[in-house]
Amino acid sequence: MQQTITEKIFSNHINREVKAGEIIECDIDMVIGNDITTPLSIEAFKKAGAKKLAKPNNFFLVLDHFIPAKDIQSANQARKNRDFAKEQNLKYFFDERDMGIEHALLPEKGLVMPGDVIIGADSHTCTHGALGAFSTGMGSTDLAYAMMTGKNWFKVPQSIKVEFVGKPANHIYGKDLILELIRMIGVDGALYSALEFCGEGIKYMSMDDRFSICNMAIEAGAKSGIIAYDEITKEFLDSRESLRSTPKIYHSDENATYKQKITINISKLEPVVAYPYLPSNGKPISKAVNDDLKIDQAFIGSCTNGRISDLRIAAEILKNKKIHKDVRLIITPGTQKIARQAEKEGLIEILLEAGALISNPTCGACLGGYMGILGDNERCISTTNRNFVGRMGSKHSEVYLANSAVVAKSAIEGKIADPRW
Numbered sequence: 001m002q003q004t005i006t007e008k009i010f011s012n013h014i015n016r017e018v019k020a021g022e023i024i025e026c027d028i029d030m031v032i033g034n035d036i037t038t039p040l041s042i043e044a045f046k047k048a049g050a051k052k053l054a055k056p057n058n059f060f061l062v063l064d065h066f067i068p069a070k071d072i073q074s075a076n077q078a079r080k081n082r083d084f085a086k087e088q089n090l091k092y093f094f095d096e097r098d099m100g101i102e103h104a105l106l107p108e109k110g111l112v113m114p115g116d117v118i119i120g121a122d123s124h125t126c127t128h129g130a131l132g133a134f135s136t137g138m139g140s141t142d143l144a145y146a147m148m149t150g151k152n153w154f155k156v157p158q159s160i161k162v163e164f165v166g167k168p169a170n171h172i173y174g175k176d177l178i179l180e181l182i183r184m185i186g187v188d189g190a191l192y193s194a195l196e197f198c199g200e201g202i203k204y205m206s207m208d209d210r211f212s213i214c215n216m217a218i219e220a221g222a223k224s225g226i227i228a229y230d231e232i233t234k235e236f237l238d239s240r241e242s243l244r245s246t247p248k249i250y251h252s253d254e255n256a257t258y259k260q261k262i263t264i265n266i267s268k269l270e271p272v273v274a275y276p277y278l279p280s281n282g283k284p285i286s287k288a289v290n291d292d293l294k295i296d297q298a299f300i301g302s303c304t305n306g307r308i309s310d311l312r313i314a315a316e317i318l319k320n321k322k323i324h325k326d327v328r329l330i331i332t333p334g335t336q337k338i339a340r341q342a343e344k345e346g347l348i349e350i351l352l353e354a355g356a357l358i359s360n361p362t363c364g365a366c367l368g369g370y371m372g373i374l375g376d377n378e379r380c381i382s383t384t385n386r387n388f389v390g391r392m393g394s395k396h397s398e399v400y401l402a403n404s405a406v407v408a409k410s411a412i413e414g415k416i417a418d419p420r421w
Contacts, residue, residue, distance in 0.1 A: 057091050104211075110237065117133070187279060
């Protein structure tokens, strides 16, 4: 039987061939929890009478949303996670001493492996598909079931093949590719499907770009996003100090069945800006410039674009420049390692000299929690993944999504600007 990469991953895990549409119970290689969703999982776990994790070394707990704690409630949530980590003697528990945004930290540490089946109580768990894994977000009670059994139920998703062709122009990144796809198919265009990204254009995408692409698969309604293992994947994994396990490498068969096939010529793509209030409301940067959209805040960070390449891009544009007097530029490195690397390369100094504020690694600003909340009638250009009503603060604020180059250039100009000119 000809299979997609997603069908092959599930087939390997249940020791028989499966096809899209089947409902299966499957072993989980990685269960990911964070500080705001895991307390609910812990509560369900204990209410069911469970005492010990079924697979302790497959449970990964990362405190990343409101760490350091922003208020009493978040401090109490963190305490519940810390107490549980001690009770279970967790091997993979990441707190303030070794912190980072979960979807940046775990791949950085060589813990996400090709061929894995991964679930997390966070919708952007699909990020890890960039390494050739099946990775998806679930609810906190779904997580509790996996904590108790080491397994979970899945309906094997149909796949949509997205082929990127052509060579990208200057300042076109993974963020632009995924925003263009979401613009084309809408926020429900891939409901319960696996978005399989391929084509010659993928060869021009760094690992950081690939994480951005898969990260936002959920914004098209997809169950997962996935990119097959290649030389770029191998180079990334080889650069890790150690790997949790041996990669399991799969590729789709040439005649595999797809729900839909989409081709996007990225050589003709401009940087894409998603206007409020949906990630699908994408416009070319030329329109945004013509619309003369003044900004109050610029943000570079999140699980989508808080990696070292984003800080390098920003520093290149901001070097020997100053941000506009009416703009706040907040930059959040995805992990402490990224922050240290940026400091080593002199990027932090450049960004600070330009007038940026550098925060600790956190998801806080992205979901309107802290470290960058918007007030009434404020406008933000952001590298985050969602621009819903009130996403980053006030319901009367606006969030525009873009790549790091657009954000950095806009911070200088005081309005949404084109980094190519």
